[in-house]
Amino acid sequence: MYKKISLEDKVIADLINLEDQRQQDHIELIASENYVSEDVMKAAGSCLTNKYGEGYPGKRYYGGCEFVDQIEVIAQERAKKLFNVNYVNVQPYSGSVANAAVYLALLQPGDRVLGLSLDSGGHLTHGYRISFSGIFYESHSYFVNDDGLLDYDEILRIAKEIKPKMIICGYSAYSQIVEFDKFRKICDEVGAYLFADISHISGPIIAGLHPSPAGLADVIMTTTHKTLRGTRGAIIMTNDEEIYKKINRSVFPGYQGGPLFHQIAAKAVSFGEALQPEFLEYQQQLITNSRVFCQTFINKGVKVISGLTKNHLFMIDVKSSYGLNGKQATEILSKVNITVNKNSIPNDTESPMVSSGIRLGSAAMTSRGFQEDEFIIIANLIDKVLREPENEALLTMVKKEIAKLTNSFPIKRSYMKH
Ligand SMILES: Cc1ncc(COP(=O)(O)O)c(C=O)c1O
Structure with a gap:
């Protein structure tokens, strides 16, 4: 379970604890992030x-x-x-x-x-x-x-x-x-x-x-x-x-x-x-999850760059799919505790700070134990929110769904099967 850090420097300790809580409460889809074990920390x-x-x-x-x-x-x-x-x-x-x-x-x-x-x-x-x-x-x-x-x-x-x-x-x-x-x-x-x-x-x-x-x-x-x-x-x-x-x-x-x-x-x-066998299982699940996640968007007619993914990440063209730029999509998703990053897409007409895409990855949430079903749920929630970003009742409902998921899949502190 989540352990608060204690330091003589209360200001920094409080901020670290807030960040730890944020990591617990958010669905982390930034493709370059992950949750390391307690031993690594x-x-x-x-x-x-x-x-x-x-x-x-x-x-x-x-x-x-x-x-x-x-x-x-x-x-x-x-x-x-x-x-x-x-x-x-x-x-x-x-x-x-x-x-x-x-x-x-x-x-x-x-x-x-x-x-x-x-x-x-x-x-x-x-x-x-x-x-x-x-x-x-x-x-x-x-x-x-x-x-x-x-x-x-x-x-x-x-x-x-x-x-x-x-x-x-x-x-x-x-x-x-x-x-x-x-x-x-x-x-x-x-x-x-x-x-x-x-x-x-x-x-x-x-x-x-x-x-x-x-x-x-x-x-x-x-x-x-x-x-x-x-x-x-x-x-x-x-x-x-x-x-x-x-x-x-x-x-x-x-x-x-x-x-x-x-x-x-x-x-x-x-x-x-x-080097442990658990790591290979993790990698297999990460790719399976990424493909199911990606396929769910494709099934909804969303434009996925390069088609069905073969690794842990993929990009969505949010401009042609939802009429939003990458910056807006990132900000809307962050309101419901889903963290992604905006990303330029091929021939992007927007600057990298705005961009027309978002990048989604499965590495972090797979570490928390998400499997195919959870990634399908998340894809559906993202799609709903990006279709109706101004529907406050929907955003409130989605945020509650996210809280249920993050509470059911706490961040793991060890990945070894003892
Ligand atoms: C392909 C690739 N190379 C290099 C880097 C740079 O890594 P760092 O952020 O540790 O400087 C990144 C990070 O996002 C990357 O995706």
């Missing part, structure tokens, strides 16, 4: 936050690293096993910094990079003009086609024209399978590095429910806090020893200082959890 909140240790295990600039060295090596070993790769850097503070470190390792400033455009589902760090990736590198984009799908022939055509030094695949809002083998062929044809950013799909990849880029991509990055259900942060992986050395240098001292050992320990704990 304990490691993240441990004395390791006191420790400095610039460098890598066995090669630190500071003394007293005998225990943190062991923790970092365990995190690396578990990640290698999970993803079937030879080398892992577990120090990146976040996915964006990890991506910056990959650019620094493989490219020179001004080099050409090819990534999926933001409104097609790519990430800011894949070349968006106001991110480091668009400022310091010559970034070019490929796009999804009119059906919202990657067109590999078209990507090859663009790659031949642009001749990028690196091609990025793996996305923030793409619901279909990423064919890493096809990307490998394209990269081989044009002589580019292949960089797979699997931040969203690392959980399904571990469970064998999505193809893996291991052995195909030159470098792989994943955040650790999405479907992987770990603490916030990221890891960078490769099978190439020379690339690994470059990655290590660009993480530290290239972009970062001292490693966050509390976060590295929390990553190790979550990797330990991901």
Whole structure:
């Protein structure tokens, strides 16, 4: 059951407790969020936050690293096993910094990079003009086609024209399978590095429910806090020893200082959890739930970008389906305690701050125990609210339904079957 945190600093304690209550009371559909176990939180909140240790295990600039060295090596070993790769850097503070470190390792400033455009589902760090990736590198984009799908022939055509030094695949809002083998062929044809950013799909990849880029991509990055259900942060992986050395240098001292050992320990704990059979069951349920959730919208005639999802997320065109923009839809759903994020959709005419879509994901609520029936109920409630956003009686009724569901499915603090 929910435990209130107590601190001598009452102001911050109260706010943390309010946030905890909000997490309990809301249906969390942001595709990049999840609920970590209490063990992950304990490691993240441990004395390791006191420790400095610039460098890598066995090669630190500071003394007293005998225990943190062991923790970092365990995190690396578990990640290698999970993803079937030879080398892992577990120090990146976040996915964006990890991506910056990959650019620094493989490219020179001004080099050409090819990534999926933001409104097609790519990430800011894949070349968006106001991110480091668009400022310091010559970034070019490929796009999804009119059906919202990657067109590999078209990507090859663009790659031949642009001749990028690196091609990025793996996305923030793409619901279909990423064919890493096809990307490998394209990269081989044009002589580019292949960089797979699997931040969203690392959980399904571990469970064998999505193809893996291991052995195909030159470098792989994943955040650790999405479907992987770990603490916030990221890891960078490769099978190439020379690339690994470059990655290590660009993480530290290239972009970062001292490693966050509390976060590295929390990553190790979550990797330990991901190595258990329960994690595979979770991933299976997450995909089943996402598909049923998505199909319910399709059955109602709602425009789902790219069609029926094959992973944990999908996007709805709320403008053509409900006459709302993404910002409005997000705000209306938040009134009934459903949390989503607005998202640009292909060829969006609105700015990213407004957008014409919302992105929905099943990772967090599956962690709370939701199965197909609950996702069908939620899809029906979302559809009703977005059709009649000004019907206050309806909003009150839906909020009550949501409270019943959140009370019946409290946030779990452990995912192990003891
Ligand atoms: C595909 C992808 N890459 C990188 C990131 C960046 O991660 P972070 O928010 O930890 O910087 C995200 C986060 O949303 C993402 O979806």
